[in-house]
Amino acid sequence: MKLEFPKDFLWGSATASYQVEGAVNQDGKGMTSWDKYYHMPNRKYNGDVSTDHYNRYKEDIKLLSEINQKTYRFSVSWARIFPNGSGEINEKGLQFYDNLVDELLANNIEPNLTLYHWDMPLALMYKGGWLNREVVDNFVEYSKVLFTHFRGRVKLWSTINEPASEVMGGYIQGAHPPLRKNYTEALQVAHHLNLAHAKAVKLFNEMNMEGEIGIVLNPIPIHPASNKEEDIIAAKRAYDFYSDWYIAPILAGKYPEIMLEECQKKYNSPKIEPGDMEILKGAKVDYLGVNYYMRRVVANNPDSTGNIDDCFKNVRVKDGNYTEWGWEIYPEGLYELLSRIQKDYGKIDFYITENGMGFYDKVESNGQVVDDDRLDYIRQHIIQIHRCLEDGINIKGYYVWSAIDLLSWTNGFEKRYGLIRVDFDTLERSIKKSGRWYADFIANNYIEY
Ligand code: BG6
Numbered sequence: 001m002k003l004e005f006p007k008d009f010l011w012g013s014a015t016a017s018y019q020v021e022g023a024v025n026q027d028g029k030g031m032t033s034w035d036k037y038y039h040m041p042n043r044k045y046n047g048d049v050s051t052d053h054y055n056r057y058k059e060d061i062k063l064l065s066e067i068n069q070k071t072y073r074f075s076v077s078w079a080r081i082f083p084n085g086s087g088e089i090n091e092k093g094l095q096f097y098d099n100l101v102d103e104l105l106a107n108n109i110e111p112n113l114t115l116y117h118w119d120m121p122l123a124l125m126y127k128g129g130w131l132n133r134e135v136v137d138n139f140v141e142y143s144k145v146l147f148t149h150f151r152g153r154v155k156l157w158s159t160i161n162e163p164a165s166e167v168m169g170g171y172i173q174g175a176h177p178p179l180r181k182n183y184t185e186a187l188q189v190a191h192h193l194n195l196a197h198a199k200a201v202k203l204f205n206e207m208n209m210e211g212e213i214g215i216v217l218n219p220i221p222i223h224p225a226s227n228k229e230e231d232i233i234a235a236k237r238a239y240d241f242y243s244d245w246y247i248a249p250i251l252a253g254k255y256p257e258i259m260l261e262e263c264q265k266k267y268n269s270p271k272i273e274p275g276d277m278e279i280l281k282g283a284k285v286d287y288l289g290v291n292y293y294m295r296r297v298v299a300n301n302p303d304s305t306g307n308i309d310d311c312f313k314n315v316r317v318k319d320g321n322y323t324e325w326g327w328e329i330y331p332e333g334l335y336e337l338l339s340r341i342q343k344d345y346g347k348i349d350f351y352i353t354e355n356g357m358g359f360y361d362k363v364e365s366n367g368q369v370v371d372d373d374r375l376d377y378i379r380q381h382i383i384q385i386h387r388c389l390e391d392g393i394n395i396k397g398y399y400v401w402s403a404i405d406l407l408s409w410t411n412g413f414e415k416r417y418g419l420i421r422v423d424f425d426t427l428e429r430s431i432k433k434s435g436r437w438y439a440d441f442i443a444n445n446y447i448e449y
Pocket residue numbers: 016019161162165218291354358401407408409410411415
């Protein structure tokens with residue numbers, strides 16, 4: 001069977017500033033929270049050089065063009081534009097993104113710009129980061145500069161990448177800066193991220209910007225570990241916690257009621273000021289960006305300490321197909337997830353803003369990476385996209401994570417995702433088998449199934 005895709009479907013791949021750019025001290029960039037974090041004692045790696053995309057973007061875009069990318073998703077480093085988080089603009093920082101965008105356009109690659117992919121200017125982190133409500137206005141000030149500067153050239157915009165990861169990594173698990181483990185703070189940070197997003201969307205519309213604006217979420221489909229009622233309840237709670245807590249404010253301007261009540265009772269958070277929910281409600285997105293990697297299977301946790309994410313526990317499925325990093329490969333989950341979102345909130349446009357497989361790549365003696373597993377992972381997910389389209393779920397584009405090998409936040413350079421390989425000793429690039437396959441697929445725009 002031949003699975004054909006719409007002619008204007010945008011096929012591409014993605015990266016994020018801190019993970020790929022390197023050049024952390026170049027051209028007046030300010031320090032970010034991650035620069036600080038990776039230079040704390042006992043850190044084994046950092047993004048100081050990484051893929052050095054900042055200095056090699058031309059070569060990288062040439063490779064992206066060679067593998068037929070129609071679009072490229074990247075993020076801007078806030079601290080390159082505002083080294084102190086706000087106030088004085090660093091023209092050289094803007095110049096880099098000018099060059100990048102112009103080079104993409106010259107190669108017929110549609111730029112998709114994410115305003116914030118976790119690298120908070122350190123100066124703002126010292127003010128309290130997203131916990132400080134003032135940072136919301138700093139974000140709007142920063143967004144305005146980019147909207148003004150790239151008006152007409154960038155047509156696809158995302159405000160924030162994965163608020164859920166920022167909240168969980170930074171404020172619940174204490175694994176990302178600022179290394180906090182505090183539910184009251186976490187819930188407040190989530191609310192401020194939503195406000196920042198909503199105010200940027202409002203500004204985008206007031207400025208009559210051409211193009212589309214959305215947010216990138218990482219909702220996760222959740223399956224109960226059994227048919228027992230307690231597991232079904234646990235799965236519902238887990239969906240609220242991982243997914244709906246972030247979807248509902250974006251698509252409906254509200255928080256899931258039961259969880260909100262519980263959080264306000266237990267943690268006295270989030271504090272919602274008068275007018276906030278109207279701001280969220282008023283910020284209609286043009287699309288929802290979805291990063292999809294895996295599903296979760298959860299069971300009731302009899303040993304719960306009473307915290308919101310403690311009444312369920314993640315379990316491993318007996319016959320599940322897991323990556324070397326323990327992420328379950330479950331392509332159907334993409335279809336299940338988008339169907340559910342559409343069922344809950346009505347029809348909306350989607351972009352799959354990240355999807356990919358991280359593992360230890362092996363380099364053959366001839367220097368090639370024959371990454372059949374990654375190729376198959378991407379292929380399987382593209383088949384699910386077709387299933388969605390057939391079912392009336394409007395996906396407009398798909399981005400492989402990642403365009404090129406880069407730094408994995410908590411796994412360093414071992415866990416690879418790229419369609420393009422980077423030798424981190426020489427910084428030489430080469431296209432992997434998955435990249436060649438993806439290029440052919442894009443040229444054909446169908447899959448033989
Ligand atoms: C997404 C992030 O959550 O997952 C990316 O947006 C990240 O920035 C990707 O790299 C893969 O995660 P990891 O931890 O395997 O690198």
